[in-house]
Each structure stands twice: as structure tokens, then as C-alpha cells.
Amino acid sequence: MSLNAERSYKMKLRDVENAFKYRRIPYPKRSVELIALLAISCTFFLFMHTNKLNSRLKEMEVKLQPSEFSALGLTGNHISGHDAGKHDDINTLHGTYQYLKSTGQLENLDPAHLNNTPKAERDFVFYNRLEKTGSQSMTRLIKQLGDRLGFDTYRNIVRPSRPITDDEENENDLVEQLFELGEHAVYVEHANWVNFTKHGSPSPIYINMIRHPIQKVISAYYYQRHPLIFAQTLMRNPNKPLKNKKFFDTKFNDCVRNRVRPYCVFDAHNPFNGDWRRFSLHLCGNSEICTHFNSETTTQIAKMNVEREYAVVGSWEDTNVTLAVLEAYIPRFFTGATEVYYNRTEQFTINTVSHDTHLDKDVEEYLKSSFSFEIELYLFIKQRLYKQYIAVHKNAFQSN
Ligand SMILES: *[C@@H]1O[C@H](CO)[C@@H](O)[C@H](O)[C@H]1NC(C)=O
Numbered sequence: 578m579s580l581n582a583e584r585s586y587k588m589k590l591r592d593v594e595n596a597f598k599y600r601r602i603p604y605p606k607r608s609v610e611l612i613a614l615l616a617i618s619c620t621f622f623l624f625m626h627t628n629k630l631n632s633r634l635k636e637m638e639v640k641l642q643p644s645e646f647s648a649l650g651l652t653g654n655h656i657s658g659h660d661a662g663k664h665d666d667i668n669t670l671h672g673t674y675q676y677l678k679s680t681g682q683l684e685n686l687d688p689a690h691l692n693n694t695p696k697a698e699r700d701f702v703f704y705n706r707l708e709k710t711g712s713q714s715m716t717r718l719i720k721q722l723g724d725r726l727g728f729d730t731y732r733n734i735v736r737p738s739r740p741i742t743d744d745e746e747n748e749n750d751l752v753e754q755l756f757e758l759g760e761h762a763v764y765v766e767h768a769n770w771v772n773f774t775k776h777g778s779p780s781p782i783y784i785n786m787i788r789h790p791i792q793k794v795i796s797a798y799y800y801q802r803h804p805l806i807f808a809q810t811l812m813r814n815p816n817k818p819l820k821n822k823k824f825f826d827t828k829f830n831d832c833v834r835n836r837v838r839p840y841c842v843f844d845a846h847n848p849f850n851g852d853w854r855r856f857s858l859h860l861c862g863n864s865e866i867c868t869h870f871n872s873e874t875t876t877q878i879a880k881m882n883v884e885r886e887y888a889v890v891g892s893w894e895d896t897n898v899t900l901a902v903l904e905a906y907i908p909r910f911f912t913g914a915t916e917v918y919y920n921r922t923e924q925f926t927i928n929t930v931s932h933d934t935h936l937d938k939d940v941e942e943y944l945k946s947s948f949s950f951e952i953e954l955y956l957f958i959k960q961r962l963y964k965q966y967i968a969v970h971k972n973a974f975q976s977n
Pocket residue numbers: 772774775882886
């Protein structure tokens with residue numbers, strides 16, 4: 578088949594800069610009309626099934642809530658409330674430790690219960706990296722670890738633009754291609770969580786990195802307005818509309834205060850994803866429900882995936898904790914990560930654009946409420962990370 582021939586040719590392409598091997602996602606060759614027709618029938622189908630789906634999801638939410646999906650046995654609402662006031666801030670490593678200790682959970686804390694790596698059915702890491710979380714730095718670190726530990730690293734050719742979700746066919750194609758890559762490998766790409774089992778494929782080791790959702794959006798905002806970055810995306814996609822001076826000059830605070838569409842309106846009805854506001858989308862998956870911004874249901878599904886599927890979701894905000902957890906829970910791929918990282922830290926500080934992170938009070942209030950569920954998910958992930966770390970390093974804490 579010509580598609581296969583083309584595919585294997587593309588697979589051999591190499592990124593000269595860091596020798597990451599490329600993988601190609603084929604574009605569907607269907608005509609636009611067919612896609613439109615499909616979209617219309619899908620909409621109709623979804624419409625017919627929305628009620629059923631809604632009640633199923635409601636059922637699911639009830640089943641899943643609350644303690645099962647809260648890393649510390651708290652509901653999200655309690656997490657940032659003053660329940661934590663008695664202890665140190667619960668959203669810190671030390672606060673999490675104090676909390677686990679005072680509730681008697683510490684004693685029974687066992688890394689084996691927090692370790693999803695043994696559940697993987699193949700020796701393959703699927704890192705569906707989130708944008709603006711320092712994923713290029715992690716990608717580079719993985720490449721160096723691959724050279725040391727003997728595994729291959731793959732990623733895609735940069736696509737000029739892509740839909741926020743992949744359809745069933747593309748998802749299946751991705752799964753099949755990743756299977757062809759074989760064992761002892763890491764695949765890094767912007768993608769949504771994929772259920773490999775659903776496609777009859779052995780499940781991989783899932784990892785990801787996160788960052789505070791508001792900081793992530795500010796970072797994306799200034800990143801896209803950086804002249805060099807803008808020029809780069811223009812080269813990749815010559816059809817991209819040019820922007821006026823105001824686009825580049827407007828400060829984030831002013832953009833949000835004036836609710837400039839689509840960039841600075843963060844409500845559930847704004848489908849814009851160009852600043853990658855949908856943090857939960859990538860951890861939730863490709864189904865329609867996952868595209869809902871700041872939605873309780875999307876958040877619950879994302880939490881479920883993190884808890885049950887992801888081996889590690891870390892953050893550069895907690896570099897040492899993240900590297901230690903990666904080493905402890907996925908040793909095959911991350912042994913020596915801390916050593917390699919700190920040997921030459923500056924090497925891993927890439928693709929960053931320095932920008933103003935200051936938030937005016939009114940803007941901060943608006944963002945905090947617009948991102949409430951995204952923040953809940955973020956805190957959930959941080960607590961899980963701390964918990965994984967504490968489970969391994971309990972004794973070091975006790976001697977302090
Ligand atoms: C993945 O798909 C399998 C098979 O369809 C299903 O049994 C399983 O519940 C799914 N897992 C998740 C986390 O959605």
C-alpha cells in the first residue's frame with residue numbers, strides 16, 4: 578500500500594537538532610464534503626444520544642466522587658479551603674506530608690499502590706505532552722536518558738494546525754503506528770489521552786507534565802505574541818492570518834479585562850484553544866465531553882485517568898520531586914534523571930519566553946473562577962505527585 582510506503586519513508590526522517598525520530602500522522606484524504614456530511618450526521622447522532630450520555634455521566638460522577646478521585650481522600654472543594662489551615666498549606670510537599678501523617682494515612686502509604694507502571698502491557702512510554710509546561714525540556718532530558726539507558730525516542734513532524742480532538746480513525750491510526758515502533762521506546766507528542774485497550778493494543782506507560790493553569794495561559798499568551806515564535810508558525814503555516822500591532826502590544830491583563838475574543842474570554846462557550854486553555858482536555862481524551870472547558874465532568878474523567886492510567890504526572894515547579902518520582906516509579910526509562918538534569922541544568926532550559934506574570938486583582942479573580950475546575954485538577958495532580966514521593970521517601974521525612 579502506498580500509505581505504508583509513505584509512512585515508512587517518513588519514519589526514517591530525523592530531526593537533526595536533537596536526533597528525535599519523526600512519526601507522521603497522515604491527514605485524512607477524504608473530501609471536505611464528506612467530512613461536512615459526517616459532521617452533520619455525528620451532530621444529529623450526538624443530539625439523539627445526549628440525554629442518555631448525560632445520565633450515564635451523572636451516574637459515573639456519583640460513582641467516582643469524591644474520595645476515589647482525590648489523591649488525599651478529600652473532595653476538590655476541601656482542598657483549597659481552610660480545612661487545610663490547621664496544617665501547613667496542603668498544596669505543598671510538606672503540607673501533604675503533615676496531612677497524611679495527621680490522618681493516619683502515612684503508615685499504610687505504599688508505593689506499590691501508587692504505581693501504575695506495572696499495569697503497562699509494553700515497555701513503551703506515551704508522553705502526550707501538554708503545551709507550555711516545559712515539555713521541550715523534558716523531551717530533551719528523555720533523549721539524553723535514552724542515549725544512556727538504551728531506548729529510542731520518537732515524535733511527530735510539526736503539524737501546521739490540528740483539531741483539538743482526533744477522530745476515531747486518526748486515533749486508531751496513531752495506536753497502530755505506535756505499536757509498529759516496537760518496545761523500549763518513548764513517544765512524545767501533543768495529543769490527547771488515548772485508551773490503547775479500546776483499540777486492541779497493549780497499553781503503554783503514560784506520563785505527562787503540568788503547570789499552574791493560569792501561569793500556563795499567560796505563558797502561552799506571550800509565547801504566541803513573541804515575534805520570533807510568530808514568524809516560525811507563519812513559516813509552517815503560510816495561510817495563518819497576519820496580526821496587527823495591537824495584537825502584539827496588548828498586555829495580558831488588559832486583554833483579559835477587556836474580554837477580547839477569542840484570546841481572553843475564558844468561558845465554557847468559547848471554543849478557542851489557541852492559548853491551550855483546556856488543560857483537562859489532554860488528560861481526558863478525544864471524546865466530545867473532553868472539549869468542555871472548565872467542566873466538572875471533564876475534570877472527573879481527567880482525574881480518573883491520572884489516578885488509574887498515568888504512571889507519573891510531574892511538574893517543573895517541583896523539579897526535584899518530579900525527577901525523583903520518575904526515577905522511582907519508571908526506573909527503566911528514568912534512572913539517573915536527577916544526575917543528568919543537574920549536571921548541566923542550562924541545557925534543559927529551552928523554548929522559554931520571559932514575560933510579565935503579574936496579575937491585577939480583578940483579572941486574577943476572573944481567572945480563578947473561570948479556571949476553578951482546571952485548578953482543582955492541577956492541585957489533585959500535585960498532591961498525587963507529592964504522595965508518590967512521600968511513599969518512597971517516608972523515612973527521610975521522619976528523621977527531620
Ligand atoms: C478503555 O477501553 C476498554 C475497552 O473498551 C474499557 O474496558 C476501559 O474501561 C477503558 N478505560 C478507560 C480508563 O476508559
